[in-house]
Amino acid sequence: MSTHTIEHGEHEVGHAPSPPDRRNLLQRPGWIRGALYTAIGFGIATAFVTGIRSLGDLDPVWELDVLLTAWTVIVPLAFLAGMGVFSYWIYWVTGKPTQPEDHSGHGAESWKDYFRVNTDHKVIGVQYLITVFFFFIIGGLMAMFIRAELAEPGTQLIDPNAFNGFTSVHATLMIFLFVVPVFAGLGNYVIPIMIGATDMAFPRLNALSFWMLPIAGFIILASFLLPGGAFSAGWTNYAPLATQQPDSNLMFQMGVQWAGASSIATALNFLVTIITMRAPGMTFFRMPLLVWANFTTSTLVVLATPFIAGSQFLLMFDRVLHTNFFEVAGGGYVVGYQHIFWFYSHPAVYIMLLPGFGIVSEVLSVFARKPIFGYRLMALSLVAILFLGFSVWAHHMFVAGMAPWLRIPMMITTLLIAVPTGIKVFSWLATLWEGRIHFKTPMLWAVGFISMFVIGGLSGIMLGSVPIDQHASDTYFVVAHIHYVLYGGSVFTIFAGVYYWFPKMTGRMYNEALGKAHFWLTFVAFNVTFFAQHWVGLQGMPRRVADYDPAFANWNMISSIGGFVLGASTLIFLYNMLVSWRSGAPAPGNPWRALTIEWQISSPPSKYNFDEIPQVVGGPYEYGVPGARHVVLNGSRTVETEKPEPATAGAEH
Amino acid sequence: MTSIAHTDSDHGHSHDHEDHPPEQYYSSKVEPPILGIYLFLASEAMLFGSFFAAYFFARVAVPHEFWPPIRPGTNVQFQLPVFLALINTIILVTSSVTVHWAVTSLKRNYRAGLIAGLSLTVLLGLTFLLIQIREYMRIGFSPRDEAFGSTFFGLTGLHGAHVFMGLMFLTFALMRSMKGHYSAKHHLGLELPAIYWHFVDVMWIVVYVMVYVV
Amino acid sequence: MGSWRAASTACGNRCPFRIAVREPGRLVFRGAKPGPSVRKTLYIQLLLLTVVIGAITFVISLVAISWLPTVASEEGKRIDDIYLFTSVICIGIFALVAAVTVYAVLKFRAGPGDMEDGKPIHGHTGVEIFWTVIPTILVTVIGIWSAVVVVQNDDLPDDHRIVNVEAQQFAWSFSYIDERDGLNGMQVGELVVRVNEPVELHMRSPDVIHAFWVPEWRQKQDVVPGITTFYRITPTLEGTFPIICTELCGLGHSVMRNQVRVLSDADFDAWVADQQQAVDSGGATLGQSVFQNQGCAACHTLSAADATGAVGPDLDSVLAGQSAEEIRQSIVDPNDVISEGFAEGVMPPYGAVPEDQLDALVEYLVTEAGG
């Protein structure tokens, strides 16, 4: 094998030219065939529905809700088939000779490769990130409309229907198309490398997961084009309001199905990858905490997401087939919807945070130059959150009219979640303690995250107490809680992660000054926007209202101003990312002097990450321990002459 | 160190070629696709769980004098074809046995057993579906008839859709078996549908017990 | 940059990288040993910082700002107690976290060009147990206290009044269903209760989920179609408080408001007398009481009825020139014609109001504002 180290070698192995595709453009997988298939799918779906309806003498033949259901199922499938996502499986299942894997789906040579179906986890990671930040901006712009309308009492800018539509789509995009998938994107890029694997376990499934995501986003946004405006029953889409809404509500139901399928497929992929593809020596308790976090998150996703799929299927049946799952008149049980919904959506909040916990652990340890304090307990507390997370869903329903006896047990489990979460918070603080802290941008976000998330978590504890929730539920106190945990929590960790791995992904350094400006502006504006909402809520302002009591006018104005500055601060981020990607200073392999595997290879990594599978010889965070190593790469043998000790390396897997 | 034999999905590529990844190391004895399908089935089980939850709410949370409830406007209960469903249960359980036979036959390189087992499974599955469809036509109520009808059709329909998918996979596997695509070493293409089929079977038993019997 | 990596791996792997030093009874860290005296000053400084931040947060949060509106019910007082207790715990925890963060940021900052690593402390079992056990205790106490409050608040004395509440898109209506004060069957457009008399609201909704919230009473409860939910309260303060719908219920959700009047015994008796008189007299007074009882005042301004609602059109001005037929149509089927500047689907249709009452209502509106 090659003797040069991976870091130094420009390991740009020539793209082995795959045999030229002799098919014409309409037959070759890609956008053109995608468009063709989309049109065909549209035709088939329309013909199918209208055909059956006219045969069955159903009136009207053009029933919009039925058509929409068929379109949102069939057209995306046709599009995916056109893009070539399914080709391999169809060949495989039908026993046709599959194309030999020539890895032509790997690596990206030009920007165009990012618009193709690609099976390289690094390419898919970048595809994910770009897509989700696109939806973050759209969702954020909707928040700008919300804040503009709420700047003053009364209705000025948008009518209540549009307002409810913006709130619902804002939250839906932020949750299902930003925070949940952004971690899938970051994880896609770094997790295989962190565990020393060449790719994910199922690269084609990985591509499918990604391509389902823009479809979900498109469906959700398309709801604006339908009669009656976007779906507007909130992101929780409670029955029976949801079934009363215009047909655009179907777009929430179907969009969530696609996003959910995408996240289940990725999670399954992560789990198999982490379980079966760890490098030799990489025992569970030598995995970086981000890997642990993705492991627990993925378990949550695989087990919980089917419940939101179920809840939306049942809602869809109620609307399209006129079933009675949640219709009182037909003996349905309204609160049942909420149980099923929250059985997913509470675990979902940990799905949106645990990977962030992982990122923060990576960043804190590297920039404090210290091992993670209490590594094992940190890993185990993630598992504790995983289990507890399944037993608390009804805390969203304390005042919903559910069985009263359920409140106390659910309250106790809810409050107990503070314990494993507290372990994490305190261990991070202990990691900072006596460290040598370098305040690079990722570190600012990670440290900022701790206190912001704790505010959000503590307001969660207040909501978790039934009597307090009876007062604070469905008020702006909850809105404040949401944004402290989701923005101050998840989004801060996302920024930390994006800045942290930016050099690895792009091979260029971001601009440190702009990064810091972004942090400070966001930090201040964020608190200005959301802190007073606690007070406003407790004083009597309900959530999801376009119009409110003039008594709250001042604080809402402040909140709106803060919101606009918060939006503007995001512009700095976008600018920094775009410009640095094009013309930032070249990044070395390991700018942060980190020990985890992804930093031991070049930036950006070579096409297959490694020339040879690395050997893991120690924990991932042994900063300050003289001579400690996490990994031995074949390439580093030119620097080091050591061989991994059998006692630590070979025996433990 | 466990290095997993290449599955039949991989057509070994030349290793002297420059542009290829290093050989992947496997840290677990489980083959990735097998682990994958089990995780997928865990997810599927939860999807059934959500439908069962709806069923539970319709049946328990809303007060009923009887279950099946009284048809509105009359004083007779809705009727479930319990006996027919029992026959269907027996059919499906048998088909689990036959698919298992097919897989073991393949592993022992006993081709006739493989083909016969698979064919029988497909036939049994088809019979199950046909009986189910016939049951739907004659059952005398529709998904719109009360939450009772909705949950009944919801659960059996969700299961039926799984039977349908399973049948598709098995049919393709049968076609491929006939073409001689599998061997005692490369049998993932059969094993995955078989695992899926066992799951469909187990799920039916749960549906049967919860919907028809209890 | 390459040299950084070399620095962290310079020492050969002979060096043990995970030292576990355990001596019973002493604060010993896994990893390098601490210098005791340095550590002590660190802790004292930290303690001071915590106290300072804690005090500031405490003052700002609990003393300088009143977080909750005036409390006006027995149940609310209990909720305030648990709220205060939980807040204090939360403030303490936040102060601790903030202090450690601020302190670490100030104290353990690496200088420019500092390539050293921090102390390789891997953990400390005692400390880890400590911060597992203490939060467990704290949240358990919060949980037990909350549970006690829930049980107490659910438990109303037997001699309580029962009022039916109907929430529909987007109006509230109330009817008295027990024999007290001879109000049985009386429907009213705003909730009127006696001070210090426990009330149980039996709440129903014909359409979607709503929620009944009176901030001053603290309690909140969803009103769910298909089931009856209960709201138990003992008002302790006279006054007029808003009733707010807090569950998104459609277009008019933000305007789905009403009010509760808590009256002294004397005022309440006077109000009861008024009501009975209105029912007896018929005609225009009946019209007026229908206007009030159906909750029109929550949305409309009508000077004759002292109504000042601003959700719908000002009836004093818009009704001028309208015929009885038109007005009737606007009430029974409001979405037929939508007044300019107002949204469709906000005003609920009132087709179910008994014919004689509707006649009286229309006649009342015609005489007071229309014609």
Ligand code: HEA
């Ligand atoms: C990332 C997302 C996220 C996270 C992590 C959390 C975390 C928590 N949430 Fe939150 N929550 C949401 C997102 C999130 N939530 C959203 C989106 C909603 C609204 C949904 C909607 O209706 O639209 C919501 C709503 C919500 C409600 C319902 C409110 C209502 O509608 O009436 C409740 C009630 O119990 C609750 C509780 C909690 C609790 C107890 C935690 C805990 O996990 C927090 C634990 C953390 C800490 C406590 C801080 C750190 C701990 C220590 C420093 C240790 C010491 C602490 C103590 C001893 C107290 N949340």
Ligand code: HEA
């Ligand atoms: C991760 C999740 C997430 C994120 C990041 C945000 C981000 C923001 N949210 Fe959101 N929000 C939710 C999740 C999230 N929210 C949820 C779950 C709800 C509940 C919904 C429901 O009730 O159903 C909610 C509801 C919600 C409400 C309550 C609505 C209501 O109840 O009626 C408000 C009101 O202030 C609000 C505001 C904001 C603001 C100002 C931001 C800002 O942080 C956004 C900043 C980002 C940008 C603005 C985008 C990028 C910027 C540009 C492209 C620059 C150009 C723009 C300008 C300078 C104007 N959100």
Ligand code: CUA
């Ligand atoms: Cu009724 Cu909101």
Ligand SMILES: [Cu+2]
């Ligand atoms: Cu929750």
